[in-house]
Amino acid sequence: MSTDTVTETGTTGTGTHTPVTPPTPTDRQALLLARRAGATPAYLYDRGELRAAVARVRAASVEGAGLYYSLKANPHPGVVNALAPLVDGFDVCSRAEMETALDSGTPPGRVLFTGPAKSRDEAAAALAAEVAVTVESLRQAALLARTAAELGIGGRAVIRLNTPYPARVPGGEPSPNQFGVDADDEARVVETLRAGGLSVSGLQMFWGSQYADPAVVHAARAAMTARALACVDRFALEVDFVSVGGGIAMPWCDADPDVDWAAMGTPLSALPDGAAALPLVCEYGRSLVGPAGSLLTTVLDTKTVGGLRHVLVDAGMNHVMIASRLVAGNGRGEVRVRAVGARPDAPTGPVRVTGPLCSQLDVLADGVLLPEVEPGDLLLFAGVGAYGPTFSPGGFLSRDPAREVVHGDV
Ligand SMILES: Cc1ncc(COP(=O)(O)O)c(C=O)c1O
The missing domain is CATH 2.40.37.10 (Lyase, Ornithine Decarboxylase; Chain A, domain 1)
Incomplete structure (x- = not known):
């Protein structure tokens, strides 16, 4: 996770909407939970609110898309266990997060190990656990292939494509970032992974966080879907995972713009032709647990x-x-x-x-x-x-x- 994604301010709203104000805990619950915690400071996580958030975010996502939870927002095992039956998979960024996700009973096929620069040990741990691994550069592709060869196993690679983060207002300047494989390197990355006996089983196009304007979110999802279709076609990929990002803002400060939840959902009909045939996934952190x-x-x-x-x-x-x-x-x-x-x-x-x-x-x-x-x-x-x-x-x-x-x- 980049620090930017947390500190981004999301300075545009689309008017006044009903903010998500958690009704719990009540004062009475808080006093009891303080006794249960035994000492403060104490974080209190409400399973009922987690369920409500999953339903709210699913409705605001891409129609029919799988929903992955990114543990970077909150890796507490109790939170992950509560979310496990409600979401379709987990995005993890470290060996510890991976073990928490697997401990929740989630099969490795529904866990994705992400991050721009994995160490050899992290690559080995992910491959040994049979979770899919993202690749963000040519050298990382070679590392994954070499590690798989050392272990004598194959594995599933998901290529993260470099994509600028859209401006927060329609028509603004997108911001470049360091993540993912540059367009010029895509072919060599695919070749390296395949030569190493790995399957290129997915694409990840995460395009930023803390977006409150539904028009920007819909446009990004459509652009990422078009990009995925082109990439699948160009390299004849057989994919089981195509992440078209997350991006939905979670206002936690009083000057953050509210989210127009009702306007956030993207119907398949708003995506390019062929989208329905892709195994689309959206990945969210803050909006699910905040x-x-x-x-x-x-x-x-x-x-x-x-x-x-x-x-x-x-x-x-x-x-x-x-x-x-x-x-x-x-x-x-x-x-x-x-x-x-x-x-x-x-x-x-x-x-x-x-x-x-x-x-x-x-x-x-x-x-x-x-x-x-x-x-x-x-x-x-x-x-x-x-x-x-x-x-x-x-x-x-x-x-x-x-x-x-x-x-x-x-
Ligand atoms: C690849 C990836 N997926 C998911 C997330 C979660 O984003 P958010 O908490 O804004 O929903 C992040 C945040 O940095 C990310 O980098």
Whole structure:
């Protein structure tokens, strides 16, 4: 996963739509879950919200396409186990993510090992586990072929094609990126893989993250499908997997544009002729797990600095970097936060919520309205189930990680 994909701001919306505001946990649930976690900070992941997200995203995807979940957004085993029966497969980026996906009971044929530069050991682990492996360069194709030969086995290769990320508004400039095989190298990559006894069983055309404009999303899906059809034809490929990306935004800060979910679904009729014959797949991370996760944190102190009320909590950007000044606050507004157990009619005022780290960046919400709180009270950040612990600098100051609890009916 590139850092860009998390920090991209998605500055365009298409008007006002109903935002996805997770109704859970209620204050009562949050208090019980805090006791269950035993300590804060604690991430709470709601299985019911995961189910709701899968249904919402399927309806907003390409008609009939398979739906893969990318563990990079949240690799917690309980989350992956909850998603396993609901999705069609998993995209993994490391050996550890691969084992989590396989441990969920998902067959290797439905797991894809991705990433721009795999080591020899990663290539060997993926081939030995019989999962499909993406190839993003000529040298990576040769590495995969050599590793398969050393192991004395074949394997399934999926070629990731380099594709610029579309502009966020129709008509804008696409942005180039480092991922995938350059068009000039495609033929040699296919040749190298085939000569090494590997089957070229798929194509991956991931074209970016955090897109809120349905017109941009539909156009990208159509362009990727056309590209796949041309590539299948050119190399006479027999494919069982053609990813035409994901891209759907998940607003988690209050200035992020809402997603017009009803307008996001792409019917097959909007794709180029021949699309129906392709094994199309879309891959999503944030939109599947973001709304299902919240973070509970305990107030440690309060003080007034420069006339502004500060609330100091036990969660820091080492647990939730997406709320810090590096991501939220960086033009996106603030993550939604509330005081657990506050009276609904309690007067509120602007506060800055800061973490326990010695860094100016460790501000988790700035200028948000909260009621009076005391040390020991709980705050809850909502909609932070994606790119939480996995994307946060957990080693900073050698502090304890956040606890994680998966709750709700199995
Ligand atoms: C190849 C690939 N697939 C899927 C994803 C998940 O994207 P998102 O969380 O925006 O849905 C990413 C994100 O970086 C990616 O690089």
